[in-house]
Amino acid sequence: MNAPNKSGWKPEMTLAEDGMHSGPATTTGNRALMLEEPLLFEIGRADVTGVDLPAVDANAPTRLGGLARSEAIGLVGLTEPETVRHYTRLSRQNYGIDLGFFPLGSCTMKHNPRLNEKVARLPGFADIHPLAPQNSVQGALEVVAQLGEWLCKLTGMPGVAMSPKAGAHGELCGILAIRAAHEARGDAREVVLVPESAHGTNPATAAFANYRVEDIPATPEGRVDVAALKARLGPDVAAVMITNPNTCGLFEKDFREIADAVHAAGGYVYCDGANFNAIVGKVRPGDLGVDAMHINLHKTFSTPHGGGGPGSGPVVFSEALAPFAPLPFVRQDAEGTFYLVEEENREERGPSFGRMTAFHGQMGMFTRALTYMLSHGADGLKQVAEDAVLNANYILRSMEDILHAPFAASGPCMHEALFGDKDFTGGLSTLDVAKGLIDEGYHPMTVYFPLVVHGAMLVEPTETESKAAIDQFITAFRAVVERALAGDEELKQAPYYAPRRRLDETQAARKPVLSWQKPDD
C-alpha cells in the first residue's frame, strides 16, 4: 500500500513549478472523481420514499388517544438509487484507514478485519433481543463471558465489567467503583490525582464523580513525577489516574512503585488503558498493581471507529474493586448455563454500584473483538505489540535529526512517537504541518496533545502498516517538516487538494448553524 508508484510519481520527484493543482474551473464545481454533493434537504422531497409500504388509510381505526400528528414532521426522502449515490459521494470526502495511513496518536487506527464485520452480522448475534429469555440466548451470553475471560487473562486482572459503552464510559465505571469501595468503608476521600499529560476525559470523569482533581507534574523526561506524586498522597486521595504507556509514548517505568505507594496511602490505581496496544501480550497491567483499567475495544481489538463511535470500554478490576462492578454481569451455574446477574439477584449482586446503561453493553463490538482475539491468539497479540512499538521507534529515529523530539533521549518510545514544533520558522505551526500532510495523502497525526509539549505531534503507526508504507510516510513527513523549518509561506494555506480548504471554525462557533433551515425561512 502506498509504495512509490514505479510508473508514475516517485518520492524524489518535486512538484511541478506552476502548481499542478490549478486548472480551469468546472461548471459543476466537480473535479472528475471528486463530486460536490448538496445537502439531503436540498435534494429530497417530502412525498418521495425509498421504501415500499402500504399507503396510509386515513379512515383506518386508531387507538392513538387523540394524539395523532397533525403537523408535518419536515423530513424529506430519496429513492434507493438516489440514497446510495448521496452517501457514496459523501463517503468519498472522508479519509479512512482503508484508504491510507492514519497515524492518529492515542487512537490506534489499525486495520479493521472484515471477518469481524461478517461475524457481527450473523443473525444469531445481530438479530437477538436484549430481553429475550436467557435460555434462548445462551450463545450471546457465552460470547460476553468468553471475551471477559480473554480480557482478564490478557491483563492479569480477576474481574471485568462489560457494559461500559466507550472508553470514557469505562473511565466513569472505574472511578465509580473506586468511590463505591471507599464509601463502603465509610472513607469519604475527596481528591483524584491526574498527571498533566492525561487525556481530557480523566479529569472530566473524576469531576463528574464529585472528586476534586489535582494535577501531578511530569518530569523533563516525560514521565510522572514520582516524588511529587508521593508527596501529595494522603488520607484525602481516593485514586490516581495514570495512562500507561503514557501520552508521551513512554512506559511509566516506576508504575509499580507508584501503585505500591498509592495502596499504602489507602488509595486505588486507575490506569487509562487507551494505549494498551503497545503492551498487549507483553505486559499484564495486573502485575503492575492496577486496580481498574478500561480497554477500548475499538483501539487494541480492532473494532471499527465508525467516524467517531460506537466504541466499547470494558473495565478490568482487581480483587479489591471487582465486587463493586456495575450490573448486569454474566455468570455460569454448576450445570454450565449462563445467566445475567441483575438488580433482582440481591445476594449475587453484592455491593455493585448499580447500572450504567440499559441492557448489557456493546454486543456488536464484543463479537468483533472476540473474533479478532481468536484470529491473533496469544502469540499474535504479542506480535501486535512488538510490531506497533517497532514501527513507532522506527519513525522516531527516522525523524529526530530534523524534528524536535522532546523525549527521544528518554529511551525507546512505546507505540507512538511524540514531536514538537520548537524549530519551525516564519510563524509556521504544527497545524500547518498537519494540513501539509493532508495534501501528501495522509491523515495527520494527533496534534496539540499531550499538552505538556509545545505544538505536540503524536504519531501512532500501529502494527498494520508495511515497512514500505511507513517509509513513504517518513519521506513525506520529512518533506513537510523541512518546509515548516524553512518557513515556507505556502504551507500556511494547506491543504490545497482536499475536498475543502481550511474551514472557519471561529465563524461556526460564533454564530452556530446546527441544522438545515430553508433559505427563505
Next chain:
Amino acid sequence: MRYLPLTDTDRAAMLEKIGAGSVDELFVDVPEVARLDGPIRGLPMHASEMAVERHMKSLAAKNLVAGDVPFFLGAGAYRHHVPASVDTIIQRGEFLTAYTPYQPEIAQGTLQMLFEFQTQVARLYGCAVANASLYDGSTACWEAVAMATRVTRRKRAVLSGALHPHYAEVVKTMAKFTGDTIADAMPAITPEPDLGGLIARIDDDTACVVVQYPDILGRISDLTPVAEAAHAKGALLVVVNTEPVALGAIKSPGEMGADIVVGEGQSLGVGLQFGGPYLGLFAVRDPKHVRQMPGRLCGETTDAEGKRGFVLTLSTREQHIRREKATSNICTNSGLCALAFSVHMTLLGERGLRELAAENHRLACLAAERLAKVPGVEVLNNAFFNEFTLMLGGKPARAIVRDLADRGVLGGVSLGRLYPGVEALEHALLVAVTETTTEEDIEVLARELEASIKESAQ
C-alpha cells in the same frame, strides 16, 4: 499472521535503523517483575479465518434468532425491517474506518452526514437543535437530567413511574455519585398514565420532570399539562422516547412543550444486536440551551475559498478543552449508528415514516383486538402506538414468557423481568408489534398464549 505486514527482514532492517539488538530492547522500561517470558498462558494461539468463523458460528447457533419465530419483544428495543442499502452504505470503508472528524477538510462526508442527522432528529422531536448522538437512550436520559440541573441550578429530578426501569436505574446510579436527588416511583397499572400524581410531585426545588412517551406500558397521553406545571415551577420537562417510529404517527414531544427530548434511535437502521451498540438521541427545543448540551455538535461554516463546509463546533463545552469543567466526560458519539439511522430515515422520508408508523399501528391494533379475545387476558391500555400491556388474569408473566419460548414464540417482555420482586406487576406482559409482524404471527401468539395460560392453570 494475516493482519501483520512486517516481514522478519523488515524487522531486522528497522531494528538496525533504531540501533536496537532485539525488539525486547524496546521494552527495556518495563520493570523486570512484569516482563513475560512468552505468549500469555491459558489462551489459544492464532487461528485461520475459517477456524475462527467456525467457532463464532457455533456460538451464534446457540441463540434463537428473532426473525425465525413469531416475535413480540420491545421494552426499549424494537425489531424493524432495515433496508439492504443501509448496511452496504455503513460498510463503506470511508465511513466504517474513519475517525472523529478532527481534520474537517478530509472528513466532510462524516460531517455533512452528521449535520443532516442533527436536522432529521431535531425535526422528528419537534426541537430546534439535536446533537451528533450519545451512547444510547438510557445514558442520554441521564445526560438530560444532568443538563437540567446545570440549567436550573437545582438538584432534584422527578421521574415518572412509567419511565423504562433501566433508564431510571441509570439515572439513580449516576445521581448517587453527583449528589442529585432522584424522586422515582413504580408504574401504576392503569389504563391511563397518572399525570396528576406526577404533577403533584413537582416542587420548587425540581430541576426537571422526566416522562417517557410512549411510556414503558405503551401508553400515550398529552404531556402539555406536565410541561405547563413544570414550567410554572421553573423546572424543565424532559421527554424520553424509546421508539422513534411512533413519532411518525403521534405529536412530537417538542409540540407538547418538552424542553429536552432524548431517546433511543435503535429502531431505525441499527437493529437489535442484543442491546448494543445503540444510538442515543438528544435535542433541545430552545436554542438558548445549546451551550449546556452534552456531546458533539456539527455546525455549518465556510472554507478559505468561501465554499460551504462543516466542522465540529462549540467544543469549548467538551472534555478535551474544558477538562474537569466540561459539560460531560463524553468523548465519542455513536457515529456509525447515527449514519445507519440517517440513511434509513432518508430512505423513508416524511411519507415513508408516516406509512411505516401507520402500518405498525394497524398491526398493533389487530394484535390487541385478537389477544383480548384470549380467555383471561385483557388489554390494559386505552391508547398505544405499537406496544401495549396485557394483563394475564393473575398468571405470572415471566413463566408464561419462558413457556412461550419453549413453544417457539418470543411472546413479549414480562414486567416481572423489568421489575423483579414487585408483586403488583408480575401478571403483566408487554407486547410489541412492528411492520415485521405478520397476521399469522399474531394468530400463533394468541393460540399459544391461550394454551400456555390453560396449562399453567392445571
